[in-house]
Amino acid sequence: MPQLSDATRGRVLLGGDYNPEQWPEETWYDDVRLMKDAGVNSVTVGVFSWARLEPRPGVHDFGWLDRLLDLVHGHGIGVVLATPTAAPPPWLGRLHPDTLPVDEDGRTEWWGGRQHFSHSSATYRRHAAAITEALAARYGGHPALTMWHINNEYCTYDHGDEAAARFRGWLRDRYGTLDALNTAWGTAFWSQGYGDWEEILPSRRAHYLKNPTQVLDFRRFTSDMLLECYTAERDIVRRHTPHIPVTTNFMPLWFGQDAWRWAGEEDVVSVDLYPDPRDPYGAQEGALVQDLTRSQARGPWMLMEQATGAVGWRDVDQPKPRGLNRLWSLQAVARGADAVCYFQWRRSRQGAEKFHSAMLGHAGEHGRVFQEVKRLGADLATLGPRVSGTRIEADVAVLHDWHSWWAGTQEARPFAHADLPVVLRAWHRALWEAHLTTDFAHPTHDLSRYRLVAVPQLYLLTDAAVDNLLAYVHGGGTLVCGFLTGIADEDDRVRPGGMDARLRGLFGIRTLHEWWPLPAGGTVPCDGFRGTLWSEELEADGTADETVPYRGGELDGLPAVLGKGRAWYLSTLPEPEALRTLLTRIAEGAGVRPVLDGLPDGVEAVRRGDALFLLNHGRDEVTVDVPGTHRDLLTGEVADGSVVLGRYGVAVLSS
Template identity: 40%
Template structure:
């Protein structure tokens, strides 16, 4: 039976291919807009995001609205078979508003109010700003909610930042009262007896400040949670008038690459479809595999937030203008990086931007249409060729990624880890550690979900738990149940240390995971950059590989309780003590890695053995060259295997060694067998029953 999600929009049940479009920058020259329509069709672009920063064009002065230009754009789209994600323009308010209502401008952590400028420089709590947004959004909803060209609402743009004004201070106190109920409960949760920071009046509680309170970790953690909740509340305020008139139209807002300041796992609950903006720094090293693994992790994360296809809302068809070095995409990279998103679950490929701006900060940012203004460019040809390819891949729309492996990643754990003041305050490397473990699965072609503490783990065979410093009791219980029921877990150092309030677990680390992994972690040591140790595999260990591997940055001194040591430290006063263990619990097993191994070969061998042992599904049961990955989407009847070569060199994949399945090229229908040649930056989509 075919198992698919419905298309993001029934109006456009194919791959959405398009870009951010800013006709409000070209209203003085109608010929440009007329030419844009011709070029969109030539490039195979069928959808545009319109009006993202158009507030000044829509409401040039308070209460005076100008919709004629937008009427003409959308009507022209409809006449030409082009669709629109229509934006609310709240990402940057007009100057007249900042001048008349300075309260809409943000106040920094230093308690100084910002001047007008930039974008997202506004207070999400301000009653005036909320009123003005509601008025404009209601008018957009009433006017365009049933327009044939509109497929959905693009809410604001890349939400981010925080405000510390009086409105936000009161909102923060209200949030805390709702969470804790009393000051006594708050003081216990924040451990305010430390340094005599006990609160005796709610009015004493303020947001963290560089010239005030920053040392109470529970306080810092709750402030970050509040900022997320307040941003989500503002988003819900934005969509309310739109949903009232067009409940069937999906709403989204574009997330960003592993963005730090907002908990996207919570934010995803509020959007109808997840969308995000990907800007890899391709060609910044000898091999693009490091960059590719990081962005594959992001694609898997954003797909996993709602366990269904997502949108690549922004990418660049050529280069950026804001990274330290802006490299051109080499031949093949535009298709490769775009299909990378599709392979991990995206049902769209969209760009910033359609046409290059003539002035201001993004005038040199990549675009489909360059300043020269015609189609005779390398970038335009790359986009048009991809558009033609996507048009022939509509069978992929709504297909799923059948992951049997998962990695635990939580934002509040991330915040707590980086605020811990623990073994390495010069850089604890949480995100890099998570992606290091992920990369080993990526290189094996193992479809992987990125899950949170509130998710269920029962559908997986392999669960990786890297640096789960903040570990709730209930999450620990779920992981224990997962292992007892037959799952394989991999847990690392610096896990199970604090609870959800950033209070240390008592009774021994790793706290709620101690029974699961069968070890007691007595001490943890941070190593200087010039220090190193070694992890030596025990001969005849159950994983079946040996060797000695370099260790850097973090070493945890552990005692085995019910676990078996399968690798040991090689140096220092703890030479000979366990560094890697396995604990058999119920029908499953849990591995505990006590040190940060710096040698990639260890992760390659370790995860190859663990994946084989857990029987977690691979996209292709074949040896993959370094820098080549295989990713998988399926509709339950046909599998689509994406072979993506990020090695920077030609590579070969032996299909006959993968299985008895017969393969064909999903784009051409050509039968495939034997050795498949992949040039540098090549991408192939294979189809099998």
């Protein structure tokens, strides 16, 4: 199968979405001149060009795209060519209103924005296939073509009647019989027993609390329908160009797609990443998404979109301060990216995203932003041959699963303040601050290569996943689990005792009496630290090797943390420093070491291949001790025992 390296060919790509149809053709010449100037070697074209390519049903206008591809190819720039199916032209909605999505309240989503298509609409799928076919037929052989980009940020839904019909089909496939469905959904509750497939609805507005398994299955179905849309287009382009890799761009830690499953259907895993420059944990957010994406890719990945600054929709929408764009771009490379791309090349003057920053802003080539992009281009050109295609080794895996996330966000739950993303971010951040390199993994993946497996929260665990975790520990691995793990089975059925019995045994828990959620901002005193978000009234079975108790309050003396052999259970979320300390201690016990000892706060270190990336996320200069002598690949300078990093500074050391 083709892969990312077929497009990178030993380089780290630099580029972005390019929308030449928004500009007069004379501007294109300015574009390629400046692209060359900045070191751009890849552009993503056609993401929203359907109405331009097919202005009337079945009538195509490819001339402009022919000229564009020839032009950029002539300048040595590769093209990631997109199917334009994320935004159907107005004529489709007008001629075929059945292509429009309907929300839970029965409201139609009209054209005039984007993504006004129902994943379940046969008409939409037919038209999407046709334009994809035409595009692949015409450009499959174009020498500029380096990759296919299918659709864009799949994120739609539909609750209408055609979706209802497809949902029923999906459920038949999943359950076979209505009896099995009724059992899985627990329809004995509230008189929901189905006697005919036709009675089943999508998740729709109800008077009070919808069946949570129905909602869970509707989320599974939605992810699967979007995936069908993707694979249908992928198969078309693959038929034309089996040698060209295919991707679709994920949104970061996006709720709506089972990205593990999706990644398996891609040649290249790519992601869009927009941390807020004002977020004091923006770097940590980036690291999390990069680790997740690299793990989905099982190797190098593509940063398909990021912003040089503002995004237009953010509440307080500040640009990146000087140097931050380069820092975060090199962070992505450090954590496995072989392509650093942006939305978009040239900032629009019209439309809904004209306040979204670009590589070439409204200020033009003399703007600060473009000057910084040029510097990044030089860096990537230098680094590319040394890091492209290389890998990152991690001893720690963090488990994440979309089905668990979906199940855990049902309507009436006592843990809304402690939902998965909050806990996942806190744990990953603690590991990042401890300078432990982490992969992500699915709960049923082979975990044996990891010394430590961390489960921040997996409310739903299938039997296979429980088996896997137990086998991992029994095989010598160290497991640390957070609260709200192993509560429900695959159908969101609460496991006997309120938490999986084998997991309770693993951690030394006899009885989980009660959950004690904490109020927003509240804490619970524990021995040596304070817990946040959550606490539990646990009864230990006496087999734990180590117990950290709650201190004071209703839970006084009961276990907050249990360690039994290589298995640890945290019934609360320790405050950040305490969590870092605890995970560091557990990691040490598992033989996991930080990338480098004695790193200053705010300095990130990652080994990729034989390069050691050092990234200073602070604005103050810091000195980093690095035993031995190294050469900085970016500057060529030799570092002997230590290296000095300025504001947002980066060094890439090689032995």
